[in-house]
Amino acid sequence: MIEIEFGMADVARTRFAISPLWEVMASVRVLKGADEQGLHRGWVRQVRPRLAASGLDLGPLFDFVPVPTRSPWAGSVPGFLCPSPTTPLPSLDVELASVRATPPALLSTSAAVPRHRMAALRADPATELGRLADAIEAYWELALAPYWSRVLTLLEGDIRYRAGRLVEGGAQHLFGDLDPQVTWASGTLQLEHRTARGARRLDGRGLLLVPSAFVWPRVFSVLDEPWQPSLRYPPRAVGTLWHTRPPAVSDALARVLGRSRATLLTELTAPASTTELARRTGLTPGGVSQHLTALRDAGLASAHRAGRQVLYARTRAGETVVQAARAGAAPPPEPA
Numbered sequence: 001m002i003e004i005e006f007g008m009a010d011v012a013r014t015r016f017a018i019s020p021l022w023e024v025m026a027s028v029r030v031l032k033g034a035d036e037q038g039l040h041r042g043w044v045r046q047v048r049p050r051l052a053a054s055g056l057d058l059g060p061l062f063d064f065v066p067v068p069t070r071s072p073w074a075g076s077v078p079g080f081l082c083p084s085p086t087t088p089l090p091s092l093d094v095e096l097a098s099v100r101a102t103p104p105a106l107l108s109t110s111a112a113v114p115r116h117r118m119a120a121l122r123a124d125p126a127t128e129l130g131r132l133a134d135a136i137e138a139y140w141e142l143a144l145a146p147y148w149s150r151v152l153t154l155l156e157g158d159i160r161y162r163a164g165r166l167v168e169g170g171a172q173h174l175f176g177d178l179d180p181q182v183t184w185a186s187g188t189l190q191l192e193h194r195t196a197r198g199a200r201r202l203d204g205r206g207l208l209l210v211p212s213a214f215v216w217p218r219v220f221s222v223l224d225e226p227w228q229p230s231l232r233y234p235p236r237a238v239g240t241l242w243h244t245r246p247p248a249v250s251d252a253l254a255r256v257l258g259r260s261r262a263t264l265l266t267e268l269t270a271p272a273s274t275t276e277l278a279r280r281t282g283l284t285p286g287g288v289s290q291h292l293t294a295l296r297d298a299g300l301a302s303a304h305r306a307g308r309q310v311l312y313a314r315t316r317a318g319e320t321v322v323q324a325a326r327a328g329a330a331p332p333p334e335p336a
Contacts (some may be wrong), residue, residue, distance in 0.1 A: 002221065003199045004189040004207065004229070013206025016159045021095035022232060023079045023144060023151065024136055026214035028065040039216055042242040043243035046270070047143045051307050052141055060128070061135040062194030066112040077220075078109035081132075084208050084228040092140055096133045100126075142223040146271030146304045146313045148315050150241065151213045155320050158211040178209075179233050180196070181219050191221060191231070202229055211235035242270070253325035261291045265300060265318055 006014075030040050031048065053057065064078055080102045085095070104125050109118070135247045144151070166174040175184035181192040189207070200223045208230035212220075217232035221232040254262040263281050274292065278285045292312050295301035300318035304311050314322065 001197060002193050003222070004191060004197055004223070005010060005189045005201045006171070006207070007202065007204060009204040010202040010206050013204070014171070014209065015206065016088065016209050016211075018089045018152070018155050018159070018160065019085045019095065019212075019232075020090070020092040020140070020144070020148070021084070021099070021136070022082050022210060023202045023214060024061075024092075024140055024167065024213060025065055025082055026212050026220075026232070027144060028062060028139070030214050032062070032065060032067045032255070034218075037217070037285070039239060040214065040242065042270075043147065050142050051139070054138075054306070056135075056138050056142075058135050058139055060117075061130045062140055063114050063117045064111075064132065065254065076109075076111045078111050078113065079222060079224065079227065080109070081105045082222060082232075084222065084230045085210070088183070092137070099136070100129050100133050101264040102129060102307040120191070127200065141304060144169055146302075146311045147320050149302075149314050149316045150269075152316060153215060157209045159238070161236060162209070170331055178231075179219050182231070191219065195320075200229070205229055207231065213238060213241055222230050250322075250325040250328075252328055253322070256325075258291075260287065261295055264288065264291050265295060265314065265322060268301060268312060268318070271304065273309050273311055276304055277312070 025128070026038075027043075031051075035041070035044070054079065065082055066076070072178060078300070083095075083098055087094075102125070104122070107118075107121055107125060121132075162174055165176070169176075172184050175182055175189060183190045205228050207230045210230055210232045211230045211234070212233065215232055216238050219234075220232040221230070222232075249263050249266045253266070256262075257265065260283055262282075264277060264283075267277060267280055272280075273286050274285055276294075277283070278288045281288070283291070292301055292303075295318070296303060296312075299315055300321060301312050302315050304313065
């Protein structure tokens, strides 16, 4: 059990952030076996063959994310690969710039990283950190970028919910349903942990709360300097993240976009190719391509190259439009 002690300044400085870089690390853990319950099975089935077909050398990344030996509890990630975000939603580029600039003094870890990899990193930090950042970027494009709008919608929804809890009832209300492994009592946050014990004082630094799609059922803590102390925890409704059954096409959305484009946007609950969308919708591949181009030009869809394929996905704006149309289609409440 870890006891995180809060002072008044720590409560005032507690904040939320989302970290694309952390999602990379946590998702690699899933690919390496940290998902015994199969929560991300659908994502793994799509991504694993895509990574294999790419021919990319992802060793510089995968070697730094140890195989969980007592899944899901073991398998820590080097601290220099999960620094606390300094802004609420940094881009991956910003976080990778931080990785590339990691001071040599911080290039150490107790994680089970292969010795040759750590030796090369210490011998030539600039080259090896650049190689690692390039591998992360390549992995992101194939494994996470096509799904990011969906993941981001889930994470931002959790932050809105928790911010409301904080406003309604303070820290006790905020942490009350954060996770079964976390409890709050008299200014102390208690975190269940299999190996670590003892008290940790925040000393006015506050706590950073980072919802993460790929950590369930674990809560990760980073409590050592030089980074702001943080908890990476599963967001609410993470179990619904990969539900791919598309809802019926909204008539309101069809009136705005046209039936074909509304159908395609609704179908993009998961990244898909032009051929796959044509098969599912009955539209011609040429028609699908034309409509997807229009949706992309309008900022409602994005395209991501995966080997020889191009995968289309909804953007954040696309997610908002579909959800707004769905909400608008709900019947008004009965009069009192």
